[in-house]
Amino acid sequence: MNFFNFRKPKEMRYEYAPDTKTEVQKSVDETVAIFRDTFKDTNDVIFREFTTGDNQKVKGFLCQIDGISDKMLIDHFVMEPLTILSRRNDLTTEDLKVGIYEAIEKSTIAVTDIKEVDYIEEAMLSILSGETVLFLEGYDKAMIIASRSWPARGPSEPVSETVIRGPRDGFVESLRSNTALVRRRIRDPRLKVKQSQLGTRSKTDIALMYIEGLVDKGILEKVERKLKAINIDSILDSGYVQQFLEERKYTPFPQIQATERPDVSAAAIFEGRIVLMVDNSPTVLILPVTMTAFFQSAEDYYVRPFVATAVRLLRLISIIIAVLAPPLYIALASFNPEAIPAKLALSIAASREGVPFPAFIEMLIMEVTLDILREAGVRLPRPIGSTIGVVGGLVIGQAAVTAGIASPIAIIVIAVTALAQYSTPNYEIETAFKTVRIGIIFLSAVLGLYGVVLGIIALIIHLVMIDSYGVPYFEPLAPMNLKDLKDSMFIRVPWQQMKERPQYVNNDNKIRQAGGSSDQK
Known part of the structure; x- marks a missing residue:
C-alpha cells in the first residue's frame, strides 16, 4: 500500500472568465502565451507576431478572428504603416511609454475607431466581437482597432409584413x-x-x-x-x-x-x-x-384615411369571424338550432346527414387539419409550400366531404375562418386569437350559445386586465380616450387632425404638428 501520495503541483495557467479582471502585461511574450493558451484548438483565430520601432527592437502582437473581422483593413491600414515604422530610427520603446496614441500618430495608422483597454478579458471580448487587438512591448494597455466585418444579407422586404405601398427595406441580422x-x-x-x-x-x-x-x-x-x-x-x-x-x-x-x-x-x-x-x-x-397597434399596418398611413378606415374595419370584422365562426357553428348545430331561421337549420341538418361525428369533433378535426397544412406550408421550401397549402386544402376538403367525415358547411366555416384569421397584419395577435378560439370552441361544445357568450365576456375581462408597462392594453376603449380614437383599430382620421401624439405615452411634448385642417385652403 502506498502511504505516500506525491502529486505534481498543477501548472499555473490563465483561464478565461468574463467576470475576472486580469491586467494587460507589458511583456508581449506573456500576452502571446495567454492568448495562445486560451484560443488553442481554435483555427479561425489569427495570431500575428512582429517587430517594429527602433531597428525592429519593439515586439508587437496582433490577434483577430477570421470571418468576422476585416483582414484587408488591418493589412493595409495597420500592418503596412507598422512595417514602414520599422524602418524608422526615431521611435523607440521609450516613445511607447509616453502614450499609445502618440505612437499611433507617428506611425500614421489610418483607422478611425481606436481605443485602449486595461484588461485581458476586455481585449478577448473585443476579439470575439470582430475587433482586432494590438499589443506593443513595454506598454500595459491593449489597443482595440475597429475591424468588424460580419457576414450579412442586404435589407429586403419582410416576408411577414408585406405592403403594396411603402418602403421595401427591412431589418437584417446586423x-x-x-x-x-x-x-x-x-x-x-x-x-x-x-x-x-x-x-x-x-x-x-x-x-x-x-x-x-x-x-x-x-x-x-x-x-x-x-x-x-x-x-x-x-x-x-x-x-x-x-x-x-x-x-x-x-x-x-x-x-x-x-x-x-x-x-x-x-x-x-x-x-x-x-x-x-x-x-x-x-x-x-x-x-x-396597445392592442390597437396589432391591427394597424404601416400601409394604413400611406393611403387615404377613408381607405385605411375601411380596411381597419374589415380587419376587425375578420378577427370577430375568425374567433366566433366555429364556436357558433357548434352551438347552433348541436344546442340551439332554434336561434337561426328554419330553412338554414334544415340545410345544416341535411348537410350533416351521414357524418358520424358530432359538430364539436368535426370542427376539431378540421382545426387540426388546418394547422397541419399551415405548418407544412411554412416549413417546406416556398414553391412547394404554396402548392401544399392550396392542393392539400382542396384535396383533403373534397375527400372529407365525399367520405362523410365532414359536412360541406363545416368545410365552408373552417375555410372562411382561415381566410379571416390570416387577414390580421400581425402574426402574434393572430395566434393569440386562435388560442382563444379553441377555448371558446370547448365552451360552446358544453354550454352552447351560453358558452360562446361566456367566452366573449371572459376574453374582454382578460384584455381589460392586461397592461404593457403601465399602459392599458385595451386603450383607447378602456379607459375611454376620445383623442386616441382618431387613430384606433377601426378608424383613421386625416393627418391634419392627428396633431397630438398618443395620450398613453407620458411625455411633455404632446404636439407633433402645428396647425391643422383649418389651415388648409
Whole structure:
C-alpha cells in the first residue's frame, strides 16, 4: 500500500472568465502565451507576431478572428504603416511609454475607431466581437482597432409584413445596419442609441433607441432595470428578450410589439415609444404597446384615411369571424338550432346527414387539419409550400366531404375562418386569437350559445386586465380616450387632425404638428 501520495503541483495557467479582471502585461511574450493558451484548438483565430520601432527592437502582437473581422483593413491600414515604422530610427520603446496614441500618430495608422483597454478579458471580448487587438512591448494597455466585418444579407422586404405601398427595406441580422436604417429616417440629434450586452457567454449586443424628450422616463428606467436583471448564458434572438420583458407570462396576447419594418419602428419612436434591437435578429421590439397597434399596418398611413378606415374595419370584422365562426357553428348545430331561421337549420341538418361525428369533433378535426397544412406550408421550401397549402386544402376538403367525415358547411366555416384569421397584419395577435378560439370552441361544445357568450365576456375581462408597462392594453376603449380614437383599430382620421401624439405615452411634448385642417385652403 502506498502511504505516500506525491502529486505534481498543477501548472499555473490563465483561464478565461468574463467576470475576472486580469491586467494587460507589458511583456508581449506573456500576452502571446495567454492568448495562445486560451484560443488553442481554435483555427479561425489569427495570431500575428512582429517587430517594429527602433531597428525592429519593439515586439508587437496582433490577434483577430477570421470571418468576422476585416483582414484587408488591418493589412493595409495597420500592418503596412507598422512595417514602414520599422524602418524608422526615431521611435523607440521609450516613445511607447509616453502614450499609445502618440505612437499611433507617428506611425500614421489610418483607422478611425481606436481605443485602449486595461484588461485581458476586455481585449478577448473585443476579439470575439470582430475587433482586432494590438499589443506593443513595454506598454500595459491593449489597443482595440475597429475591424468588424460580419457576414450579412442586404435589407429586403419582410416576408411577414408585406405592403403594396411603402418602403421595401427591412431589418437584417446586423445590429449596426438596423440602427442605420432607423437613423436614416430620424435625423434628430436627440435620438439616443444606448448599447449594452446580454448573455454571460454569448455577449449579445442590444440597443435601446428612443428620442430624448419624447420617451416616458419612467418606462425607460423600468425597461433598463429589467434588462439588467436578465441573467442567462445566451441570447440568440429578440424572442428571448421579449419573454423576459413581458410582465404577464401566462397570457396568449403579446405585450410587446415585434416588427421587421424600419418605418414602423421609426413611427413608434416618433410617438415616444422605445425600440429594442438585438444583434443577430431581424425582429425588433417596440414597447409599450396597445392592442390597437396589432391591427394597424404601416400601409394604413400611406393611403387615404377613408381607405385605411375601411380596411381597419374589415380587419376587425375578420378577427370577430375568425374567433366566433366555429364556436357558433357548434352551438347552433348541436344546442340551439332554434336561434337561426328554419330553412338554414334544415340545410345544416341535411348537410350533416351521414357524418358520424358530432359538430364539436368535426370542427376539431378540421382545426387540426388546418394547422397541419399551415405548418407544412411554412416549413417546406416556398414553391412547394404554396402548392401544399392550396392542393392539400382542396384535396383533403373534397375527400372529407365525399367520405362523410365532414359536412360541406363545416368545410365552408373552417375555410372562411382561415381566410379571416390570416387577414390580421400581425402574426402574434393572430395566434393569440386562435388560442382563444379553441377555448371558446370547448365552451360552446358544453354550454352552447351560453358558452360562446361566456367566452366573449371572459376574453374582454382578460384584455381589460392586461397592461404593457403601465399602459392599458385595451386603450383607447378602456379607459375611454376620445383623442386616441382618431387613430384606433377601426378608424383613421386625416393627418391634419392627428396633431397630438398618443395620450398613453407620458411625455411633455404632446404636439407633433402645428396647425391643422383649418389651415388648409
